[in-house]
Amino acid sequence: MKRVSRAALKKSPLVLLGLFVFVFALWAQKKDEPPAAENKIPPEAAAKQNTVKPTAESLAKGKKLYGYDCAMCHGKDGDGKGEMASDIKNVTDFTNPEALKNHTDGELFYVIRHGKGEMPPEGDRAKDDDIWHLLNYVRSLAKK
Ligand code: HEC
Structure with a gap:
């Protein structure tokens, strides 16, 4: 033993x-x-076409949703300086015309739907059209 x-x-x-x-x-x-699968956007998602024209009506809908779900980080005017942005680094500044230039509509649709890095996903609370309204609005914030 x-x-x-x-x-x-x-x-x-x-x-x-x-x-x-x-x-x-x-x-x-x-x-x-690589950190999670956050940056991997499937090619078919990146190629997705925006089915909603950026009409005044679409921009108004996008602005309303943006006020509820996005402004706390991306800022009321899209400058990336929302209330929560002090805790989160690298919140995208939509007023910078370079920020979204090289992203397809499909890629950004995917990011808004699924989130990216510290950005939370919209998930199922938004309909496809709502995401396009949001994207139309966000793109309209770029300074000319
Ligand atoms: C909790 C803070 C937060 C909220 C809320 C938020 N975002 Fe973001 N967003 C971020 C951060 C941080 C990034 C940068 C992510 C990265 O590149 O890692 C980002 C990036 C983006 C991008 C650029 C993506 C890219 O690939 O460059 C878009 C477009 C965007 N957000 C749209 C939105 C929209 C529309 C909403 C509201 C429905 C929203 N965000 C809500 C924090 C937030």
């Missing part, structure tokens, strides 16, 4: 070391992975 337990005791540091190496390897692997 005594011999067995002593042998087990002798082995335990090795077992612990093995476990540590294993956990460390897992952790190191995790760190190499």
Whole structure:
């Protein structure tokens, strides 16, 4: 009895070391992975076409929704300086004409629907048309 337990005791540091190496390897692997799937927009989503024209009516609807769901971060005027922006870095400034220039409508639709980084998703609370109204409005904020 005594011999067995002593042998087990002798082995335990090795077992612990093995476990540590294993956990460390897992952790190191995790760190190499890209942060979540947030930046991966499926190509078919990026190619999605805006089906809502940026009419005055669409912009008015977008502005209303923006006031409820977006202004606290992106700012009342879209400058990225909403009340919550002090806690979150890199809130996109929509008044900067460069900000959304290189993004397709489909990509931004996807971001508004699913969120990105620290931006929460609209999820199912918005209909497709509402997201297009929001996008039309947000694009209209770029300074000429
Ligand atoms: C909690 C704060 C927060 C709220 C609320 C929020 N956003 Fe954002 N938004 C962000 C942040 C932070 C980014 C930058 C994300 C990044 O690039 O990692 C961003 C980026 C964006 C972008 C640019 C995406 C890109 O790929 O460059 C668009 C468009 C956008 N938001 C639209 C909206 C709309 C529309 C709403 C309201 C429905 C909204 N956001 C609500 C924080 C927020």
